[in-house]
Amino acid sequence: xxxxxxxxxxxxxxxxxxxxxxxxxxxxxxxxxxxxxxxxxxxxxxxxxxxxxxxxxxxxxxxxxxxxxxxxxxxxxxxxxxxxxxxxxxxxxxxxxxxxxxxxxxxxxxxxxxxxxxxxxxxxxxxxxxxxxxxxxxxxxxxxxxxxxxxxxxxxxxxxxxxxxxxxxxxxxxxxxxxxxxxxxxxxxxxxxxxxxxxxxxxxxxxxxxxxxxxxxxxxxxxxxxxxxxxxxxxxxxxxxxxxxxxxxxxxxxxxxxxxxxxxxxxxxxxxxxxxxxxxx
Amino acid sequence: xxxxxxxxxxxxxxxxxxxxxxxxxxxxxxxxxxxxxxxxxxxxxxxxxxxxxxxxxxxxxxxxxxxxxxxxxxxxxxxxxxxxxxxxxxxxxxxxxxxxxxxxxxxxxxxxxxxxxxxxxxxxxxxxxxxxxxxxxxxxxxxxxxxxxxxxxxxxxxxxxxxxxxxxxxxxxxxxxxxxxxxxxxxxxxxxxxxxxxxxxxxxxxxxxxxxxxxxxxxxxxxxxxxxxxxxxxxxxxxxxxxxxxxxxxxxxxxxxxxxxxxxxxxxxxxxxxxxxxxxxxxxxxxxxxxxxxxxxxxxxxxxxxxxxxxxxxxxxxxxxxxxxxxxxxxxxxxxxxxxxxxxxxxxxxxxxxxxxxxxxxxxxx
Numbered sequence: 001x002x003x004x005x006x007x008x009x010x011x012x013x014x015x016x017x018x019x020x021x022x023x024x025x026x027x028x029x030x031x032x033x034x035x036x037x038x039x040x041x042x043x044x045x046x047x048x049x050x051x052x053x054x055x056x057x058x059x060x061x062x063x064x065x066x067x068x069x070x071x072x073x074x075x076x077x078x079x080x081x082x083x084x085x086x087x088x089x090x091x092x093x094x095x096x097x098x099x100x101x102x103x104x105x106x107x108x109x110x111x112x113x114x115x116x117x118x119x120x121x122x123x124x125x126x127x128x129x130x131x132x133x134x135x136x137x138x139x140x141x142x143x144x145x146x147x148x149x150x151x152x153x154x155x156x157x158x159x160x161x162x163x164x165x166x167x168x169x170x171x172x173x174x175x176x177x178x179x180x181x182x183x184x185x186x187x188x189x190x191x192x193x194x195x196x197x198x199x200x201x202x203x204x205x206x207x208x209x210x211x212x213x214x215x216x217x218x219x220x221x222x223x224x225x226x227x228x229x230x231x232x233x234x235x236x237x238x239x240x241x242x243x244x245x246x247x248x249x250x251x252x253x254x255x256x257x258x259x260x261x262x263x264x265x266x267x268x269x270x271x272x273x274x275x276x277x278x279x280x281x
Numbered sequence: 282x283x284x285x286x287x288x289x290x291x292x293x294x295x296x297x298x299x300x301x302x303x304x305x306x307x308x309x310x311x312x313x314x315x316x317x318x319x320x321x322x323x324x325x326x327x328x329x330x331x332x333x334x335x336x337x338x339x340x341x342x343x344x345x346x347x348x349x350x351x352x353x354x355x356x357x358x359x360x361x362x363x364x365x366x367x368x369x370x371x372x373x374x375x376x377x378x379x380x381x382x383x384x385x386x387x388x389x390x391x392x393x394x395x396x397x398x399x400x401x402x403x404x405x406x407x408x409x410x411x412x413x414x415x416x417x418x419x420x421x422x423x424x425x426x427x428x429x430x431x432x433x434x435x436x437x438x439x440x441x442x443x444x445x446x447x448x449x450x451x452x453x454x455x456x457x458x459x460x461x462x463x464x465x466x467x468x469x470x471x472x473x474x475x476x477x478x479x480x481x482x483x484x485x486x487x488x489x490x491x492x493x494x495x496x497x498x499x500x501x502x503x504x505x506x507x508x509x510x511x512x513x514x515x516x517x518x519x520x521x522x523x524x525x526x527x528x529x530x531x532x533x534x535x536x537x538x539x540x541x542x543x544x545x546x547x548x549x550x551x552x553x554x555x556x557x558x559x560x561x562x563x564x565x566x567x568x569x570x571x572x573x574x575x576x577x578x579x580x581x582x583x584x585x586x587x588x589x590x591x592x593x594x595x596x597x598x599x600x601x602x603x604x605x606x607x608x609x610x611x612x613x614x615x616x617x618x619x620x621x622x623x624x625x626x627x628x629x630x631x632x633x634x635x636x637x638x639x640x641x642x643x644x645x646x647x
């Protein structure tokens with residue numbers, strides 16, 4: 001088995017994040033990745049949470065981050081839209097690039113960055129307002145006040161989040177009256193309303209029942225045609241179903257990254273194999 | 282084993298009994314407090330509504346003398362307050378040294394002006410300070426010191442605030458020996474005021490603002506802390522600035538809690554006597570701040586509204602205090618009526634604030 005593995009490695013060396021479409025491989029130049037971290041380290045005060053993470057996220061694809069609890073996946077996700085800036089005493093070294101530009105540069109406006117990179121949290125947190133006001137919040141604070149325009153954006157976002165038919169008659173009702181699965185889809189609609197280019201999802205379906213979970217997964221499948229998605233998940237079956245590229249984190253390091261099918265059937269690193277087969281984590 | 286059988290059951294019975302006893306203790310505490318309050322309120326109401334006793338006429342001449350061409354005079358003068366002391370007259374007359382003619386008008390309007398200005402000053406200052414401490418300040422030793430000091434200030438006796446207000450606002454640290462008059466011309470009206478301010482509405486309001494600030498700050502802080510961090514994170518992740526998050530999400534959600542603190546502190550400000558006594562607010566006054574005679578007068582002469590904060594004033598608790606101390610006959614009834622008016626104003630003020638709070642609570646829809 002080890003011999004076969006060594007032979008495979010010799011013939012076809014694994015490239016980090018080098019999983020591009022077959023069709024795109026035919027093109028001469030590889031496309032620039034949408035999001036890229038280069039040798040990124042992350043510190044909570046003196047404690048180092050992420051070590052030398054170099055990962056490429058490609059446009060209009062779904063990248064899954066898996067790993068045991070406390071390995072840094074959510075921390076990594078939050079560095080992508082600078083949500084960790086809210087926490088005191090955090091520090092980032094290395095580069096985090098969006099479309100080739102370092103987002104941690106001095107003159108970067110965090111507010112406009114977060115409009116381009118949207119985030120959906122693990123526990124759905126709708127605002128204690130009406131459904132309409134929830135989805136319209138993003139456009140409103142960026143200056144859109146025209147009622148007709150706002151209505152259009154709200155309808156579009158709710159349709160893209162596959163929840164329009166359920167709420168179109170009660171847009172003025174409180175968002176807290178929705179069920180858990182509906183609230184999470186509302187949060188997705190809310191994130192979509194700012195027309196982001198990237199969607200970051202931190203275990204979006206972990207608090208939901210299987211039926212709602214599968215609806216969210218279908219939604220992610222639809223959304224990837226228009227958005228770049230990075231999803232953190234504990235559920236390996238979910239990662240296998242939904243993503244094209246999977247990255248395995250462990251103890252703050254990026255252990256392995258590759259095409260989802262290949263990672264799950266034929267992982268290269270032993271740690272990955274142990275995690276996937278359930279020997280730890 | 283057989284020795285301990287039933288032990289659990291016996292202890293269970295006593296656990297139930299303990300719960301029942303505790304519930305009854307709480308019930309009795311509430312009822313006894315309510316009973317005390319009702320007895321007090323009842324006594325005051327009865328006193329205020331006691332009909333006036335007819336006075337003996339000092340010029341009484343019996344009918345016998347009437348036959349001599351001298352007109353008869355009644356033995357008893359008609360009672361001036363046959364239906365009790367809490368009448369419309371009472372609300373529209375200024376103070377007087379005759380009990381039957383004493384009214385609470387200047388106290389009522391003085392209180393309204395002072396508490397109104399206090400609310401206008403203490404709410405923005407208090408909520409702003411709470412916002413800074415909760416949202417913007419880094420938790421250093423300095424902010425912990427500020428926190429400790431605010432909690433302490435909430436317990437300082439009100440007379441100390443009176444002395445403080447006297448020094449700062451009335452005498453302004455003695456910077457000027459004699460008050461100098463100033464006139465501020467605003468086009469349609471001239472506002473007259475003195476520096477140092479003296480015993481005016483603005484001094485009283487500023488003093489009471491200092492008094493009510495700690496309570497407003499502490500309760501606003503508690504209300505802000507109750508908002509979960511996830512709400513702020515969700516708002517920031519949508520591309521809102523910190524100020525937008527506070528203005529659109531945090532403040533509206535915490536408004537009911539903030540309003541509760543405001544209600545409490547304003548109720549206290551309405552009833553405070555000691556600081557106003559130290560300030561030297563008048564007790565015998567028959568005019569209202571600004572000398573506004575009616576609503577029409579206020580609309581016709583808006584300048585009077587601007588002049589009012591710089592006028593002399595009195596307050597309901599002050600007038601009640603001076604009536605209670607007056608040994609002349611009849612003033613205990615007047616004092617009781619004054620207390621009734623104070624309670625009604627308090628209920629109206631709290632009712633308005635609670636109504637506003639309900640409206641916001643409905644809008645928030647947790």
